[in-house]
Amino acid sequence: MPHDTPLISTIVGGLVLAFIFGALAHRLRMPPLIGYLIAGVLVGPHTPGYVADQSLAPELAEIGVILLMFGVGLHFSLKDLMSVRGIALPGAIAQIAFATLLGWGLGALMGWPTGGSLVFGLALSVASTVVLLKALQERRLVETERGRIAVGWLIVEDLAMVLALVLIPAAAGIGGEGHAPAEPLSAGLNRLFDVNLGIGGMIAMTLVKVALFVALMLVFGRKLIPWTMHRIAHTGSRELFRLGVLAIALGVAFGAAKLFGVSLALGAFFAGMVLAESELSHRAAQESLPLRDAFAVLFFVSVGMLFDPNILIDRPLPIIATIFIIVIGKSVAALLIVLAFKKPLATALTISASLGQIGEFSFILAALGVDLGLLPEEGRDLILAGAIISIILNPLLFFLCDRMRPLLEGARREENPAEPAVAPAEETVPTENDDEVHPSSLHGHAIVVGYGRVGKIVGQNLKSAGTPFLVIEDSDKRVGELKAQGIEAFLGNAAATETLDLANLPAARSIAIAIPNAFEACRIAEQARSANPSILIVARAHSDAEVEALKQYGADTVIMGEREIALGMVDRLAQVHHESVAYEDSAYEDSHGPDTIIATDDPPPERE
Ligand code: AMP
Numbered sequence: 027m028p029h030d031t032p033l034i035s036t037i038v039g040g041l042v043l044a045f046i047f048g049a050l051a052h053r054l055r056m057p058p059l060i061g062y063l064i065a066g067v068l069v070g071p072h073t074p075g076y077v078a079d080q081s082l083a084p085e086l087a088e089i090g091v092i093l094l095m096f097g098v099g100l101h102f103s104l105k106d107l108m109s110v111r112g113i114a115l116p117g118a119i120a121q122i123a124f125a126t127l128l129g130w131g132l133g134a135l136m137g138w139p140t141g142g143s144l145v146f147g148l149a150l151s152v153a154s155t156v157v158l159l160k161a162l163q164e165r166r167l168v169e170t171e172r173g174r175i176a177v178g179w180l181i182v183e184d185l186a187m188v189l190a191l192v193l194i195p196a197a198a199g200i201g202g203e204g205h206a207p208a209e210p211l212s213a214g215l216n217r218l219f220d221v222n223l224g225i226g227g228m229i230a231m232t233l234v235k236v237a238l239f240v241a242l243m244l245v246f247g248r249k250l251i252p253w254t255m256h257r258i259a260h261t262g263s264r265e266l267f268r269l270g271v272l273a274i275a276l277g278v279a280f281g282a283a284k285l286f287g288v289s290l291a292l293g294a295f296f297a298g299m300v301l302a303e304s305e306l307s308h309r310a311a312q313e314s315l316p317l318r319d320a321f322a323v324l325f326f327v328s329v330g331m332l333f334d335p336n337i338l339i340d341r342p343l344p345i346i347a348t349i350f351i352i353v354i355g356k357s358v359a360a361l362l363i364v365l366a367f368k369k370p371l372a373t374a375l376t377i378s379a380s381l382g383q384i385g386e387f388s389f390i391l392a393a394l395g396v397d398l399g400l401l402p403e404e405g406r407d408l409i410l411a412g413a414i415i416s417i418i419l420n421p422l423l424f425f426l427c428d429r430m431r432p433l434l435e436g437a438r439r440e441e442n443p444a445e446p447a448v449a450p451a452e453e454t455v456p457t458e459n460d461d462e463v464h465p466s467s468l469h470g471h472a473i474v475v476g477y478g479r480v481g482k483i484v485g486q487n488l489k490s491a492g493t494p495f496l497v498i499e500d501s502d503k504r505v506g507e508l509k510a511q512g513i514e515a516f517l518g519n520a521a522a523t524e525t526l527d528l529a530n531l532p533a534a535r536s537i538a539i540a541i542p543n544a545f546e547a548c549r550i551a552e553q554a555r556s557a558n559p560s561i562l563i564v565a566r567a568h569s570d571a572e573v574e575a576l577k578q579y580g581a582d583t584v585i586m587g588e589r590e591i592a593l594g595m596v597d598r599l600a601q602v603h604h605e606s607v608a609y610e611d612s613a614y615e616d617s618h619g620p621d622t623i624i625a626t627d628d629p630p631p632e633r634e
Contacts, residue, residue: 032079037086039069039078040327041320048323057421059160059326063414066330073335083328084389087156089276090321091386092294093314094159096275098168098177099298100307104244106174107181107299114178117363121179121381122186124359125151128351136344138402141198145395146405148190150351150412152183154385155291156325157417161380161424166500166519172373175364176380184292185236187387191394192232192287196225198398232287239286243296247278251297252304259306268313274301275314326417329385333414337407344404348412353419357382371435375427382423383416384409466496466514466530473497473529473537475520475550477504480566480587481540485513496529521546523553531557539565539581544572548579555580 047061047068069078129147130140138146158180159168167173251274258270275294282293301307338345357378364374392409395401472488472495474481481497488495496514499505508515518525520541531537537554539547547565554563565581567573573584 033082035076036078036082037324039076040065040083040086040324043068044323044327059157059421060418062323062326063330063333063418066327067333067335068330069327070331070333072333078327078331080331083324083331084386086321087325087328087386088290090318090323090325091155091291092276092279093318094156094322095291096279096294096298097311097314097318098159099295099300100302100311101169102174102177102295102299103302104299107178110171110175110178113175113364113367113369114182117175117360117367117377118179118182118186120363121356121359122148122151122183125351125356128355132344132347132351133405136404138405139400142395142401142405145194145391145401146409149388149391149395149409150348150384151356152187152387152391153180153356153381153383154387154413154417155180155184156322157383157385157420158380160322161420165424167376169500170502170517172369172376175369175373176377179377179381181292181295183387184289187391188236188287188289188292189229189232190391192228193225194391194394194400195398196228198400235286236288236292239282239288239293240296243278243300247296248300248303251278251300252306255301255304255306255310259309267309271310271313272317325386329389329414329417332389332410334407334410337411341404341408344408345411345415348408349415349419352384352412352416353382353423357423372431375431375434376424379420379423379427383420384413385417388413465528466516468494468496468514468530469533470535471495471530471533473531473534473554475537475539475547476541477508477515478540478542481538484538484540489513498525498529519546521549526550526553526557531561534558534561536562536564539563539576541566542568544568544575547572547581548575551576551579551581 043065044062047065048058049061051058051061051064066083067073069076071077071080126144126147129150130143131147133143133146134140158176162168162173162176168177254274255267255270258267261267274297278297279290279293282288282296283290286293298307298310301310360378360381361374364377365371388409392401392406396403396406472493474485474488474495474497477485477497477499481499485495485497496516497505497508498516498518498520499508500517500519502517505515505517516525516528518528520526520539529537531554537550539550541547541550544567547567551563551565554561562583563581564583564585565576567576567584567586568588569586573586576584
């Protein structure tokens, strides 16, 4: 690998190895992120062979954090954020305090100075944005009430970090425990203004800067950003649109960090949020997806690089205690806090599982602590080891929470027989299948998967024909609307067996898979066919390859959207030209035979 091109070799080394080990992990039925972490350990300095640039990898990973938070912002409105502040704000603060206390206790036991123990505790209290968002996205929870609470919680933690990065160097100077860093890490803020402000003044100044940024985004950004995107969309250039999305996400994040001392992640989140109300937000999310995924992978590689496996042998007990605080201490605290707010158990379990890990924020705090002479090097090593192990354990934590739910629910009801099984009234929309979901009791019914532009028309027609049907959807807004109309609907990813099982497949007569993603559609078709060999499976595709794949997985009829659009156009042209414009698609006929072409005299479907 050439050493004069460290950026290229870090990107190439990181991505190629992450791909190989990610694929291997998938093959072994493990989460791919374990593969990415192993790739990181291999290119890190603690294992022999090629060593990637240790300062470049985390910086590249920041781009992943920015794009992830931008993507989350695109699904969030200000109303969503405000609706969870009642629980996210006190919840996150209480949890940070509790975890800091535990970490401080451990530090004190090991004989570290108070300042160092506090930095250690603080580092254990903040969850990683990337790990949390990836976990929520995989489970399609971002747009559910519990997902929103978790994201709100994350934003409060992020703000707490912004404050901590300003306050720790100041406190170290005042307390005289440490020494001033040679090159201050919290470059943004404390370099810009006078440290003589005092702690109270610094907190106030930081909050004013954050508030100023938020106000600017909500007043000007809200108009300027969607307006710019609309103008770019009108140029018709996909390339420019994509570039515009990236320029806004990265530009606002960087500007927010440099000018206002706000974290990159928070800046990106607000950039996404102000675009969320425009109808272009969906396209913007699509455009940033591939880069987001690639750079988020580099995050895991960069975490792996920091890990020194020797610490597992040298310091087993302190590591066990650290992991206990991160995985058990923090999770139980979050669980109790959310339950104290009278939220359903499933919400509490999801939030506690998603917060039972640490990552990038903790590394920054650890580096700052060591730099200021507050935290012993051992503390940093424990934080790094705690991060990698808690990230590996995180999918397991989700699995355990899912398993524990029925047990805890039973125990709770025995203690409190009067307590309703379903979420209390404050969950305004009947959003989640959180508590007490029973599989459908319909027989001879149709199942509609996805209730967007396609599924909605299918559903409306089934309804007017009087055919019994149910819907599986992963947007809680849509499920709420369907339930309000008296239509049986289940929330979740239909490609997940637990969700599909709710649709009573063995008794169903047909299933319409009306979602755009062919990978998921194939998984659904496969499961539907194995649960019910005689069910009629109708699926949606966008290319010939997808048609083939869906048929292989058991679909009886596959409708290719683009072909149907062409047919509709041909039909209209024929009416205007008063002559028969025959539909011909030789490429399609060659591969499928002439009889697969569907002639249609039907009126075009009603538009949404
Ligand atoms: P459209 O492309 O407008 O027909 O919308 C597709 C709809 O399907 C949206 O409402 C999505 O929320 C929903 N959807 C997409 N993938 C899944 C999935 N795997 N499980 C359940 N619903 C889905």
